[in-house]
Amino acid sequence: MTIRTSRLPASATVDPGSSGTVQPRLRNTGDVVDEYRFTVVGDIAPYRTAQRTGTPGALTARRNPAHPAGDSGPILSARGVRVGGMDADRLDWNRTLREQWEVHWQHQLRARLEDLTDDEYFWSPVPDAWSVRPRGSSTAPVQAGTGDFTIDFAFPQPVPAAFTTIAWRLGHVIVGVLAARNAAHFGAPAASYETWEYAGGAAAALDQLETQLDVWRAGVRGLGDAGLRVPVGAKEPFPEAPMADLVLHIHRELIHHLSEVCLLRDLHLHMNPTTNGATR
Structure with a gap:
């Protein structure tokens, strides 16, 4: 002191x-x-x-x-x-980072996603939205996935960016935000947009989300404080960045995209709904 x-x-x-x-x-x-x-x-x-x-x-x-x-x-x-002195070197940074997401999930987001319906899952308020669709029914330039449903993509991405449904946004969070990182850093099975089996309904998508969140939370907890200082490595765009930076990034992505899902649920409640990209 x-x-x-x-x-x-x-x-x-x-x-x-x-x-x-x-x-x-x-x-x-x-x-x-x-x-x-x-x-x-x-x-x-x-x-x-x-x-x-x-x-x-x-x-x-x-x-x-x-x-x-x-x-x-x-x-x-x-x-x-x-x-009540607080030594920065003794602060439990791992718990602090985990609670950044967990408190938001437990007290705000989780309840907002309960009872998500298939109509909400596939609904779009605009035509030509990207979504998750039965295999063979999409007109998107890229249709990724290995199961009965595929997710819409295009490379390069269009400008302005395509509007996306709840199904698409959940698919992005489940695969691109969580499953790919769980595989890269926490020993989970390999995952990519091309190899994923996308959920054909809201309940299955939420089950996938919960599963990947559990793996992510356990993985971050297992890092301890020392693991947060370790570079993320070549599997990430900035290999020299510490794992703490990746954890912060993933939590921002989760809060960002799942808040978009909540907004779409609110819009669906107050608008005359159509399904899966059809014109209102």
């Missing part, structure tokens, strides 16, 4: 019978702490009185006119006491 103290103003003259105010100032140049408390050390000179003012940390000093003599030194000393 390292602190530097000063007084504002640096010096003050107090005439007999009058008063003046000084404010101690503290600068923390050491560890991160929650707060400092100050304790008066020593006795105030008999010819002076001191009391707190309305300004935090400030004192008003008054010289007693009956004792006009006295030196011009400080009326008191103070020392800082570290309370």
